[in-house]
Amino acid sequence: APLPAPRRIKALSQDVVNKIAAGEIIVAPVHALKELVENAVDAGSTALEVVVKDGGLKFLQITDNGHGIDKEDLSILCERFTTSKLKAFEDLSSIGTYGFRGEALASISHIAHLSVTTRTKESSCAWRAHYADGKLASAKPGQSAEPKPIAGRPGTQITVEDLFYNIPSRRRAFRSASEEYAKILELVGKYAVHCSGVSFSCKKQGDSTIGVSVPMSAGTVDRIRQIHGSSVASELVNFKAENVRWGFKCQAWISNANYISKRTTLLLFINHRAVESATIKKAVEQTYATFLPKGGHPFIYLSLDIDPQRVDVNVHPTKREVHFLNEDEIIAIICDEMCDSLSKVDTSRSFMTQS
Ligand code: ADP
Ligand code: MG
Numbered sequence: 068a069p070l071p072a073p074r075r076i077k078a079l080s081q082d083v084v085n086k087i088a089a090g091e092i093i094v095a096p097v098h099a100l101k102e103l104v105e106n107a108v109d110a111g112s113t114a115l116e117v118v119v120k121d122g123g124l125k126f127l128q129i130t131d132n133g134h135g136i137d138k139e140d141l142s143i144l145c146e147r148f149t150t151s152k153l154k155a156f157e158d159l160s161s162i163g164t165y166g167f168r169g170e171a172l173a174s175i176s177h178i179a180h181l182s183v184t185t186r187t188k189e190s191s192c193a194w195r196a197h198y199a200d201g202k203l204a205s206a207k208p209g210q211s212a213e214p215k216p217i218a219g220r221p222g223t224q225i226t227v228e229d230l231f232y233n234i235p236s237r238r239r240a241f242r243s244a245s246e247e248y249a250k251i252l253e254l255v256g257k258y259a260v261h262c263s264g265v266s267f268s269c270k271k272q273g274d275s276t277i278g279v280s281v282p283m284s285a286g287t288v289d290r291i292r293q294i295h296g297s298s299v300a301s302e303l304v305n306f307k308a309e310n311v312r313w314g315f316k317c318q319a320w321i322s323n324a325n326y327i328s329k330r331t332t333l334l335l336f337i338n339h340r341a342v343e344s345a346t347i348k349k350a351v352e353q354t355y356a357t358f359l360p361k362g363g364h365p366f367i368y369l370s371l372d373i374d375p376q377r378v379d380v381n382v383h384p385t386k387r388e389v390h391f392l393n394e395d396e397i398i399a400i401i402c403d404e405m406c407d408s409l410s411k412v413d414t415s416r417s418f419m420t421q422s
Contacts, residue, residue, distance in 0.1 A: 082200065085147075085177045085200065085201070086177050086178060086233065086234065088174070088177075089173075089174035089175070089177040089178045090178060090231070090234055090237060092170065092171075092174045093174055093175065093178060093230075095123075095241075095247060095250065096119075096122060096123025096124055096127055096227075096230055096247050096250075096251065097123065097247065097250040097251050097253075097254050099123070099127060099171075099175050099179070099227055099230065100117065100123060100127055100129070100251055100254060100255075101254055101341070102171035102172075102175070103127075103129045103171070103225055103227075104117075104129065104254070104255065104258050105340065106171065106172075106223075106225075107129060107131035107133055107223070108258070108262055108265065108339075109133075109152065110131060110133025110134050110135070110222075110223065111133050111134055112131035112132050112133035112222065112265060113132060113264060113265050113266065113283055114131065114132045114265065114266045114283065115129065115130070115131050115258075115265060115266065115267050115268075116129065116130045116131075116267075116268045116269075117129050117251070117255055117267075117268065117269040117270075117279075118130075118269075118270060118271075118272050119248060119251055119269070119270070119271055119272065120271065120272040120273075121244045121247075122241065122243070122244030122245065122246065122247025122248045122251070123227075123230065123247055123248070123251055124229075124230050124231070124238070124241060124244065124247065125228065125229065126226070126227075126228055126272055127226070127227040127228075127230065128224065128225070128226045128227070129224070129225050130222065130223075130224040131222050131223050131224075132220070132221065132222040133222055133223060134187060134188070134221075135185045135186050135187035135188070135190070135221055135222055135223055136183070136185040136187070136223060137187060138190065138194045138214060141183070141185075141194060141196045141203070141214045142203055142214075144172055144183065144196070144198070145172045145173050145175075145176040145181065145198040145201050145202065145203075146169075146173060146201050146202070147169065147170060147173040147201060148169045148170065148173075149169045149173070150169030152169075172198075172225075173201050175227055175230075176198040176199060176200060176201050176202075177200055177201065178230060178231055178232075178233060178234060179227045179228060179229055179230040179231070179232065180197070180199070180227070180228040180229050180232070181197070181198040181199075181225070181226070181227055181228075182195065182196065182197045182198070182206075182225075182226045182228075183195070183196050183197075183198070183223065183224070183225050183226075184217065184219055184223070184224045184226075185219075185222070185223040185224070186219050186220065186221045186222065186223075187221065188221050190221075192216045192217065192218060192219070193216070193217050193218065193219025193220070194214040194215065194216060194217070195214060195215050195217050196214040196215075197212070248271065248278075251269065251278075252269060252278045252279055254341065255267055255269040255278070255279045256279050256294040256295075257334050257336075257341045258341065259279055259281040259290055259293070259294055260287065260290045260291055260294055260295075260334055260368055261334070261336050261339070261341070261368075261370060263285075263286070263287060263290070264283060265283060266281060266282050266283040267279055267280070267281045268280050268281075279293075279294065280293065281293050281294070287305075287320055287368075288300055288303060288320070291303065291320060291366075291368065295332065295366065298326065299322055299326055299328075299332075299366045302322050302323050302325045302326040303320050303321065303322060303323070303366075304320070304321060304322075304323050304408050304409070304411075304412055305318070305319060305320045305321070305408075306319055306321075306404050306405065306407070306408040307319075307404075308400055308401055308404040310396075310397070310400055313377075313392075313393045313396050313397050313400070314373060314374030314376075314377050314392075315371060315372060315373045315374065315377075315391075315397050316371075316372045317369060317370060317371045317372065317401055318369075318370045319367065319368060319369045319370070319401075319404075319405070320367075320368045321365060321366065321367045321368070321369075321405060321408070321409075322365045322366040322367070323409060323412040324358040324359060324409060324412065326365065326366060327359055327360065327363035327364070328363070328364045328365065328366060329362075329364060330364050331348060331351070331352055331364040331365060331366075331367070332364075332365075332366045332367065333347070333348050333351065333367050333369070334367065334368040334369070335347060335348075335367075335369050335371070336369070336370045336371065337371045337372075337373060337378065337389050337391070338371075338372055338373060338375060338378060339370075339372075340389075342389045344389070346394060346398065347369070347398060347401075350398045350399075350401075350402050351365070351367055351369075351402065351405070352364070352365075353402075354402045354405050354406055354409075355409075357406075358409050369401070371397075371401075373391050373397070377391050377392040377393070378390070378391045379391065
């Protein structure tokens, strides 16, 4: 049979490209929420409320009391690479916060119905705007897309509805709303432990039971108790470590040898962003192996501040994977410190049983 004629190569439309890119950054509702939580924290909020419907696929709303967004900025808010956190390329390496790429809101607007209500301290009213595909959009056909003045308190409320409405294959891939909700609770719980001085709540829309609830005044141990229970909160030790040469500082609350869990809980923050690290998890589990019975696992909350110039967060747009210089040296110092504090608890315990 004759070979079929080659098909001509064509460029995808910008619209399709935007949708694909957004779908890569935001794979599940929890990824959208992470960006929104980080934005709220970056805005200096001390109170943060999350409301969820259908695991965040139908409705995801976050309300904060942070500095708000200027009305003048609303027209470019959801354009790609618009940010108030980065001005030049050099800032990429010296910025303290790293939700700085100006991509999150743009991405969400390409794959969901996005609306923003915001008020700054200086403004006499709040402004509400709707977005579609990176631009201001009208709420209903025939209406103006211009932001509308409404009554409201200072701060920002972001509502994401019908996530993946225009990517049916992705939408169908979600089998269980409760699985997505569990991921959301886990994420909000992580930030609730980490962000001292900030109150958190997370619940399902129209549900009186609250998934996460932490008051502003709660200290770290109380935060861990609220989220992870008293059995772990009453068996915690903390330590600090730092090293000028490797440019890092860390703070940790970890379970002692009296606490034995079936699996490891690792709340890991690097420069105040929740991240995953298989390397750190493995090192920590090895450290605990000498303190816990076989099959027993610890709880670890570890907050690591690394000189931003030594952290590479741009490995992937999702920023979930972070690499930093001298990883091995830094992890070794942390695990040494961890070992020390665990041994101290161990000796005090055997001392107590002797007396
Ligand atoms: P980035 O966080 O990387 O700057 P985003 O797309 O997440 O990019 O947000 C764009 C900009 O919108 C931020 O730089 C910030 O100025 C503003 N913004 C977003 N969310 C909030 C919020 N909750 N409160 C105040 N400003 C916000
Ligand atoms: Mg952001």
